[in-house]
Amino acid sequence: MKSPARSLLCLLAIVAPLPAWGASPGPISLPTVNDHLYHGGGDKFYMFVHRNFEGQASRAWTAGKYGFVRNLKRTEDGLIGTRFHEGIDIKPIKRDRSGKPLDEVVAIAPGVIAYTNMSSSRSNYGKYVVVEHLWGCGPVFSLYAHLSDVAVKAGQRVTQGQSLGKLGYTGAGISRERAHLHLELNLLLSTRFSVWHDKHFGTKNYHGKHNGINMAGLDIAAFYMAQQRNKSLTLPGFAQTIPVHYKVTVPRHGPLEMVTRYPWLARGDHRSRSPSWEISFSASGFPLVVSPSSRAVSEPRVSSIRQCRSKHEYRTKGFISGTGYRATLSKTGKRFIELVTGTF
Numbered sequence: 001m002k003s004p005a006r007s008l009l010c011l012l013a014i015v016a017p018l019p020a021w022g023a024s025p026g027p028i029s030l031p032t033v034n035d036h037l038y039h040g041g042g043d044k045f046y047m048f049v050h051r052n053f054e055g056q057a058s059r060a061w062t063a064g065k066y067g068f069v070r071n072l073k074r075t076e077d078g079l080i081g082t083r084f085h086e087g088i089d090i091k092p093i094k095r096d097r098s099g100k101p102l103d104e105v106v107a108i109a110p111g112v113i114a115y116t117n118m119s120s121s122r123s124n125y126g127k128y129v130v131v132e133h134l135w136g137c138g139p140v141f142s143l144y145a146h147l148s149d150v151a152v153k154a155g156q157r158v159t160q161g162q163s164l165g166k167l168g169y170t171g172a173g174i175s176r177e178r179a180h181l182h183l184e185l186n187l188l189l190s191t192r193f194s195v196w197h198d199k200h201f202g203t204k205n206y207h208g209k210h211n212g213i214n215m216a217g218l219d220i221a222a223f224y225m226a227q228q229r230n231k232s233l234t235l236p237g238f239a240q241t242i243p244v245h246y247k248v249t250v251p252r253h254g255p256l257e258m259v260t261r262y263p264w265l266a267r268g269d270h271r272s273r274s275p276s277w278e279i280s281f282s283a284s285g286f287p288l289v290v291s292p293s294s295r296a297v298s299e300p301r302v303s304s305i306r307q308c309r310s311k312h313e314y315r316t317k318g319f320i321s322g323t324g325y326r327a328t329l330s331k332t333g334k335r336f337i338e339l340v341t342g343t344f
């Protein structure tokens with residue numbers, strides 16, 4: 001007969017949570033003096049976007065939030081944003097008499113400068129800095145865009161709170177009035193991004209793997225708030241709270257680079273000889289889970305999607321076409337899956 005202690009141990013083994021990937025060195029801190037996020041957020045924290053919807057002009061601060069907050073559309077599901085904003089737009093607090101923003105931009109956590117783009121014209125981000133953080137869960141990248149000045153160089157170590165440069169309005173379509181810091185927290189999709197880019201685009205990629213297209217961003221504002229409630233919350237722990245919007249089954253050609261880099265994405269027995277992988281994504285294409293699948297496919301297929309009445313393209317960055325249970329990868333969706341799976 002089993003002893004009670006042994007039974008309890010067995011039970012613990014069954015209900016044990018996932019391994020504690022990513023012991024963060026501490027909670028992330030805000031990148032500027034604007035701390036209104038912790039006091040209600042709203043228009044004191046987020047920079048507005050000039051919106052013109054159905055003939056009504058407005059200054060929509062909600063369009064500075066992360067998510068599907070831009071390009072409003074009336075659909076069968078009501079009014080929804082169809083354009084995704086991968087980061088948050090933080091308003092400056094200090095300006096000089098001419099209106100020039102003066103806020104210092106600082107690292108949200110210790111790390112190493114992975115990349116700096118000093119040329120405003122080479123990216124919609126304008127001048128931007130990418131900091132790589134090692135939190136024990138694979139490399140995580142914070143990205144600071146539209147800077148007026150960059151104070152760091154690639155390869156340099158930075159401490160939490162160390163200056164990276166000055167908030168500005170470099171990049172596409174930003175005026176001095178709308179100067180802000182665009183902040184992202186990202187996973188890297190592929191180390192071979194440049195090859196993929198050159199295959200699909202005629203334009204020059206100046207930024208190597210640190211191009212925004214190669215970064216999958218999560219809702220950093222929600223992560224700040226969640227860490228306020230739970231100081232030891234890790235990024236993989238936070239990622240578990242993001243809803244799955246769709247799943248794509250892909251032929252298995254060996255291990256996925258994404259899973260090697262971010263082992264916490266793996267569920268199920270990855271040593272099994274399954275013919276495919278099933279990858280779960282958030283609506284924005286943030287990878288959440290990779291599981292072996294027994295369903296054989298000859299090319300990537302949408303295997304499930306959250307149901308809504310309007311077109312799937314509105315809620316998936318255009319990666320998925322169709323409505324209802326008819327859901328297929330669009331041309332851009334196929335390209336995206338190529339990047340995520342390294343099949344290019």
Ligand SMILES: [Zn+2]
Binds near residue numbers: 085087088089182183
């Ligand atoms: Zn932005």
